[in-house]
Amino acid sequence: MNFFEQTGKVAIGSRLRMLTDKVTEDAAQIYKLYNIDMQPKWFPVFYSLAQGEEKTITELAKDIGHSHPSVSKIISEMLKKGYVKESKDKTDGRRNLVSLSKKGIAISKEIEDQLIDVNAAVEEISAQSQNKLWEAIGEWEFLLEQKTLLRRVMEKKKERDSLKVEIVDYQAKYQEAFRALNVEWISHYFTMEESDYKALDNPQGYILDKGGYILVALYEGEPMGVCALIKMNDGEYDFELAKMAVSPKAQGKNVGFLLANAIVEKAKSLGASKIYLESNTILKPAINLYHKLGFQKVAGKPTPYTRCNIQMELVVK
Amino acid sequence: MNFFEQTGKVAIGSRLRMLTDKVTEDAAQIYKLYNIDMQPKWFPVFYSLAQGEEKTITELAKDIGHSHPSVSKIISEMLKKGYVKESKDKTDGRRNLVSLSKKGIAISKEIEDQLIDVNAAVEEISAQSQNKLWEAIGEWEFLLEQKTLLRRVMEKKKERDSLKVEIVDYQAKYQEAFRALNVEWISHYFTMEESDYKALDNPQGYILDKGGYILVALYEGEPMGVCALIKMNDGEYDFELAKMAVSPKAQGKNVGFLLANAIVEKAKSLGASKIYLESNTILKPAINLYHKLGFQKVAGKPTPYTRCNIQMELVVK
DNA sequence: ATTAATTACGTAATCAGTTACGCAAATATA
DNA sequence: TATATTTGCGTAACTGATTACGTAATTAAT
Known part of the structure; x- marks a missing residue:
């Protein structure tokens, strides 16, 4: 990754993307390792539903921070696998109430060990690092929430x-x-x-x-x-x-x-x-x-x- | 981002992706702010070529860490804008030598101020953080190079x-x-x-x-x-x-x-x-x-x- | 000198997300 | 009560990357 040492921090976006890809790369294999028939991209939705409550598409989207079409697509895929069930809200005909099916609940039990191991693996990497990635991301999320990168750049430009x-x-x-x-x-x-x-x-x-x-x-x-x-x-x-x-x-x-x-x-x-x-x-x-x-x-x-x-x-x- | 505090570090992939998106989101706007007609995704290729030497598609791909089709596509887009020029290698008919055109070099001058300001903005965020994201990414890249996440998870599973x-x-x-x-x-x-x-x-x-x-x-x-x-x-x-x-x-x-x-x-x-x-x-x-x-x-x-x-x-x- | 293997790179298909749009249901407003 | 606005959500098109695959040029091996 020598390239990024040259470009300087302007390339933080590219560098983040590449790390994201590398981390994500293994995710599918990991599910296979535990014999769990699930796609990594389903995880946030799955996790959110595993809390037990019925949720609408929009609620899920807000919960996990995706757009609603993304959730909509994920739900339809999970539906095909029989992991979730849908039901129309009786008092509001627009709302599509989604919850885990029995099969989905079974999977959520099976997945527990995997979560423990992945967590342990990430903790291991953290323990070997000086700078904590997880916490650093949290700080960036907070700081960008307060003032976007664009606004910060605009200020710097004005200053200069x-x-x-x-x-x-x-x-x-x-x-x-x-x-x-x-x-x-x-x-x-x-x-x-x-x-x-x-x-x-x-x-x-x-x-x-x-x-x-x-x-x-x-x-x-x-x-x-x-x-x-x-x-x-x-x-x-x-x-x-x-x-x-x-x-x-x-x-x-x-x-x-x-x-x-x-x-x-x-x-x-x-x-x-x-x-x-x-x-x-x-x-x-x-x-x-x-x-x-x-x-x-x-x-x-x-x-x-x-x-x-x-x-x-x-x-x- | 409360969601990720719940899921624990298993969701590091998702969380990384979302931060990446947020950082990338503003990139196009930033180019516009400086009146530079360039797409953010071109940047790594552009930067690599700005070093001055002619490079082949494959060299560029290796340099910036993308796949070669990705570079191939980017070059053809930049070609349309007239920012790069191609020439066949005379001693090896397969190689497509790419370099910045005059227009490309002009842009690389114009872009300098932008790089300074973006760098300053990122540094500002870093200065306000306890945990250094840039350095943390570097450490993760190194640690994952040594042992992939999959392998680490496998070890944890075996242990458990x-x-x-x-x-x-x-x-x-x-x-x-x-x-x-x-x-x-x-x-x-x-x-x-x-x-x-x-x-x-x-x-x-x-x-x-x-x-x-x-x-x-x-x-x-x-x-x-x-x-x-x-x-x-x-x-x-x-x-x-x-x-x-x-x-x-x-x-x-x-x-x-x-x-x-x-x-x-x-x-x-x-x-x-x-x-x-x-x-x-x-x-x-x-x-x-x-x-x-x-x-x-x-x-x-x-x-x-x-x-x-x-x-x-x-x-x- | 063939033949086989490797390399460079373009095209096509795929993927995980996005924005854009439109319809229907619910809610607010005149 | 009629009309306008908002909300929920599905479909379609786009995006920036990838892998898969094919072809031509070069290099290695027999």
């Missing part, structure tokens, strides 16, 4: 991608990106408005020169997100967080969070005490992001944008 | 069966069993001879009264094996080990060994210094057994049995 994201100050060379990224999402969800063009066509004059600020997120050198802090003069708020845009190409790379976080930090460093923003509730991920950063819903502020249906503020600590 | 075998002194009530068990194997392999009947019809007079001995192996109370020690008067040997018979029903229960061992011990306790026996080389398991007990081949003794083609002796220590 975050390291590649660089937040830099606006420069004239980013004007085109600043415009394009915003036009992209605004015209996708809404329509461009007069005030959009003002800011996007002339960020220098409309935002920076008025005491505002713009940050750009670079991913591998390319601008993938932008965000502006527009100076407000209403006595209540210091800045408006606006013109936030992240390229769909950079999704899942945490760009939005890093950018928004950086802009809030920037506002703080500029001595802001309250930040305002306008958005629309159909932009769920954005609203979630603002919420995560501490923004709270407020109302009552007049706005030039027709697309605005939610207003939020952040009290800077 | 041995406990049920009881070796007792001959009594008149066992005469029928003594006769029947011997007639069974003698007439199966050879034909009954005059001297057989003498001993089997009258063990009391022919064996015991002349200073011989008979032991009976009981399995769950039933006589399943017999063995006699016949007094010899030739000056060289004290006893002949003879009329050893074990029911085919009791095969694999160690009855033969326990019986022969007991009869040798009995001979010892009777002060014997040399034991003799006659047999036939077609009775392989019997010869092996005698050998295991320390009997050595000798020659030259006259015998009344035509079926005898090997003579052995044991020098009692």
Whole structure:
């Protein structure tokens, strides 16, 4: 099994499958050894029924962790051997009640010795191992239950991608990106408005020169997100967080969070005490992001944008 | 997964399979996450080829531990995607040399980040576990390589069966069993001879009264094996080990060994210094057994049995 | 130089599971 | 009470592997 030492743990799936195959391989022979006319795959169903109670197909499936068609097929095979009997539930015509037949019960007696010996054999292997396979599986089952492998990988990817994201100050060379990224999402969800063009066509004059600020997120050198802090003069708020845009190409790379976080930090460093923003509730991920950063819903502020249906503020600590 | 806590470790195969499924389940999604157009099952082949060398189908199969038809199919799928190229070996027309195409090499670059993240995710799970799954699998692979599960179970069965075998002194009530068990194997392999009947019809007079001995192996109370020690008067040997018979029903229960061992011990306790026996080389398991007990081949003794083609002796220590 | 045995590998059939789908019965909802 | 939804479960198709088998090429033995 040198191969797996090379590939590293990415191949844990393949390696598990091969061990499974090897362990399973002998199972049929073992039944033969004890003169028991049974297929290994029947075992979980058989064991579950051997507890004595009648069970439906679905109950069995849930019990042993298979899909119901799998149980359905196994039961029909066991039925052919005469190991189980079926009976319709009188109060619920859909349910197919299954239980061991006399022959099945006889087999369950015969099988006891085999279970003892296989158990002893597995224990022997365990005793010769440093790492306990049985317990390790239990732990993996638990940990995967809590968070799937996919989710864990997604987190790792995000972590790694975050390291590649660089937040830099606006420069004239980013004007085109600043415009394009915003036009992209605004015209996708809404329509461009007069005030959009003002800011996007002339960020220098409309935002920076008025005491505002713009940050750009670079991913591998390319601008993938932008965000502006527009100076407000209403006595209540210091800045408006606006013109936030992240390229769909950079999704899942945490760009939005890093950018928004950086802009809030920037506002703080500029001595802001309250930040305002306008958005629309159909932009769920954005609203979630603002919420995560501490923004709270407020109302009552007049706005030039027709697309605005939610207003939020952040009290800077 | 409460079910497996009930069944005990007999169900290790089923439990392994389910964990394998759960781990594998996410694999396809993970490739999608990285925008890599590849099937999880291709990975081992892909990885093996990414080492750079051209390989044949059979080499790949050996490398990754699959059957060759499996590799054959995978290669034909990868070929369709343009990830590999084939070329006939010029010096051996049977061999199909496979290597990554340019497109394949490009993919192998793209996949690197994914490998890093999956590895990190698996490491994270490992770090949260007491028992290391990866290492545990390695140990199981090693231990099963040395001795398969089937063989281990067989040993456990033999051990347990041995406990049920009881070796007792001959009594008149066992005469029928003594006769029947011997007639069974003698007439199966050879034909009954005059001297057989003498001993089997009258063990009391022919064996015991002349200073011989008979032991009976009981399995769950039933006589399943017999063995006699016949007094010899030739000056060289004290006893002949003879009329050893074990029911085919009791095969694999160690009855033969326990019986022969007991009869040798009995001979010892009777002060014997040399034991003799006659047999036939077609009775392989019997010869092996005698050998295991320390009997050595000798020659030259006259015998009344035509079926005898090997003579052995044991020098009692 | 034949003939026999071995090797490489493709195709077909099988296996133990899955998902997809559909029907009928039961339950919830308007 | 009519209608929609959910549930139980059987059938069919698919999946990722296997073993079985056949054929062609090579190698070994006579």
